[in-house]
Amino acid sequence: MAGGSLAGHHALVTGGSRGIGRAIAAALAAAGATVTVLGRDAEALDAVVQAGEAHGFAVADVQDRDAMAAQIRLAAAERGPIDLLVANAGAAVSKPFLRTAPDDFAGMWSLNVMGVVHAVQATLGAMQQRGFGRIVAVASTAGLKGYPYVTAYCAAKHAVLGLVRSLALETARTGVTVNAVCPGFADTDLVTRSLDEIVRNTGRSRQDALSELTRHNPQGRLVAPSEVADAVLWLCGERAGSVTGQAVAVAGGEV
Template structure:
């Protein structure tokens, strides 16, 4: 399979799942714009491959998203693969949650996905093929204990994808969400410390809480999520549309 001549945009592309997807798309021939808030991280990653291009962008900032996506399109052509991946994950009980915490989570996860997709569609709509993939979570399909805000944001992402798939039925653009369980990324590392502090357990015990939540009792590799994204941009996936695909090691 080749993506030669295609421009892909991956938010949160400097680390974790986004980086795994970006590397895979570049290996398939795409010109991949990776975004994140730390230009130095993006520059280090972009040095790996002639097909990767780092562009600092804050998905919470509408003006920044508008300007940076337009700049990427001017440099590399219309976005035909949009991966709305940038996000944060943090648990907090509702009765201990202030509005600033809620709004930052929504601004990053849900508003960020909306803005990224909206701006990508401006050029994608003018082409004959497009793929939009939101990296949501199993928390987008069911409640995650102790993480009401995160759960709500990921449910919103899945709902956005399902609605857009209906809006574009019959056109050569598909919209799907990937819903992984706990993935072995920096987010798990950060949550290990948070869970350890909140639950009063050791770091190893905190990590085991996340590992045991996955039905196959191991953390998912970012490359496993990237493989699902690769399928969705491959020939033969044209009729997969409006789906929330679980990557969770078993039924949950």
């Protein structure tokens, strides 16, 4: 492994039951980390554990600060202190701007931004006390540029990168690094739902909607979740200790 073995480290992956989150959990486990996946669907999370892609799971909504903190404390007590945090949980709302309600913006903020905040606030203090930690937020190319029909999502992901860059400066001398990976449109159920929403809200055909997404990638394809997982794996490794405050695009040259 490029970043070295992760044996002896406990990793928490939010939104770890499917898509990019599950691919990240599997990659971390294969590299030797003890992995806890967190999400809202206990059955889906247990399936990840049964597949050998994680060692335990925690059920909580990342938008619920107290529930998150309680589950993280329990996971740390059962499987050891968490020193690798991958804040992956997120979702997108696809609507034309004039049909995007204030509640849509608030929902995107609550899930995509505060979900990261709650996870970091529940783990960072202990990382700093031990003098080691890796925090990776799964953002998006939507945090690096704009896209039509997802203004609320883009605004939230831009905020995630601001959080990452600021927090990296606060923690620069503590042994903790804070970075983001920014996938382009990936082959996940989130993109499938986005395609459904684009078709429903714009009247375009599904093939047109898919072509709109893939045309942004110079390679002309959706990104594989495993490709995002490889970037996260490197950022979590010992050899990435001088890399902090970065937004690593995994997008086929899009940005």
